[in-house]
Amino acid sequence: GAVVSQHPSRVICKSGTSVKIECRSLDFQATTMFWYRQFPKQSLMLMATSNEGSKATYEQGVEKDKFLINHASLTLSTLTVTSAHPEDSSFYICSATGWGLAGGGSYEQYFGPGTRLTVT
């Protein structure tokens, strides 16, 4: 299957600092990337949808000024958590999709390995 990488895999930062998470599609061009967040024992919750070259679309309740998303190329999207607070501690996962991944008309999505953010 397609490969999506995320960096870093784990980060611990102090309250008030900013953290950037990178999501890369390694062997396909990702027309759309999605950012999810998962708290312990909860399902993945979509934060925003990012299309290459355009502004991200944020889900209701997600602050766009706090979670900055940039999708400058077909292989890279970044999520920056600005002025992080302990309540932002979570598992952040990106996924990417592009036409033709599944060999047909399906928009299968492939997930990065996730980034575990801990804000102290």
Add this chain to the structure above:
Amino acid sequence: RKEVEQDPGPFNVPEGATVAFNCTYSNSASQSFFWYRQDCRKEPKLLMSVYSSGNEDGRFTAQLNRASQYISLLIRDSKLSDSATYLCVVNQAGTALIFGKGTTLSVSS
């Protein structure tokens, strides 16, 4: 009503058992359906897509009933390594995946 609903379980079964998970979705415009598997503290991994005609992959069989907006996953001859959370997922082409909360399976020897 949640968009994708699953019985959270946990389902505790012995090795070799057959276990079935069910899922319902609320958006009749949904076009694609999947089962993902998520191990503890890991990202979800695609287990299989679900097609209207039903499909099988080894010990795993998925069924879709569009009229009832119902998806199922059957696991035969359960292995210890099948222990995980199984996520029912739906979406429309090009849009984000909508996840159920997942059903936890624990297979014991």
